[in-house]
Amino acid sequence: MNPSFILNIFTTVIFAIVLYVILPIVASDLPSQWAAAIGVLVGGLLVPALSKLFSSTSSSGGQDESSEISTLYVGNLPYRADEEAVQEHFEQQGSVVSVRLMKDRRTGKRKGYGFVEMNAKGAAKAIKNLNDSTFQERTLKVRLAKEKIEEE
Numbered sequence: 434m435n436p437s438f439i440l441n442i443f444t445t446v447i448f449a450i451v452l453y454v455i456l457p458i459v460a461s462d463l464p465s466q467w468a469a470a471i472g473v474l475v476g477g478l479l480v481p482a483l484s485k486l487f488s489s490t491s492s493s494g495g496q497d498e499s500s501e502i503s504t505l506y507v508g509n510l511p512y513r514a515d516e517e518a519v520q521e522h523f524e525q526q527g528s529v530v531s532v533r534l535m536k537d538r539r540t541g542k543r544k545g546y547g548f549v550e551m552n553a554k555g556a557a558k559a560i561k562n563l564n565d566s567t568f569q570e571r572t573l574k575v576r577l578a579k580e581k582i583e584e585e
Contacts, residue, residue: 441481444484448472448475448479451472452468452472453469456471456472501553502553503551503553503556503577504548504550505550505551505556505578506548506575506577507519507548507575508546509571509574510543510547510571510573511568511571512542514543514568514569516532518569519532519547520532520549523555523559526551526556526558526559527552527559528551528555530551530552532548532550534546559575563575564576
């Protein structure tokens with residue numbers, strides 16, 4: 434689930450609880466069930482509008498490119514290279530989130546390629562600087578990974 438969706442639900446519940454407590458005090462002839470229903474209705478209407486208002490003002494300062502993650506395909510890796518060595522090599526270009534080196538399921542040996550997740554700026558720099566460069570006596574192929582196509 435989207436974290437903002439969960440936050441909206443949480444805030445709507447808080448509106449419902451607050452109005453459930455306050456409305457019977459203000460309007461003594463109003464049943465508490467109606468107060469809860471009005472709280473959910475008001476919260477359901479106000480929370481999405483308020484979240485849009487606050488999210489648009491907070492993101493107007495510019496998009497934070499470091500939060501965007503890109504996945505790189507890294508080919509022609511040496512079979513002896515491990516995740517730690519590949520991570521150290523790519524961290525010279527930017528912040529690395531994860532490294533996955535593919536292995537043969539049957540034998541457990543590395544296949545010579547993998548995927549590196551890093552921030553968008555670092556990924557662009559890595560493609561520019563590391564593609565066709567030498568790493569442990571092998572010439573790397575570094576490209577943006579294609580999206581995984583899921584079959585229905």
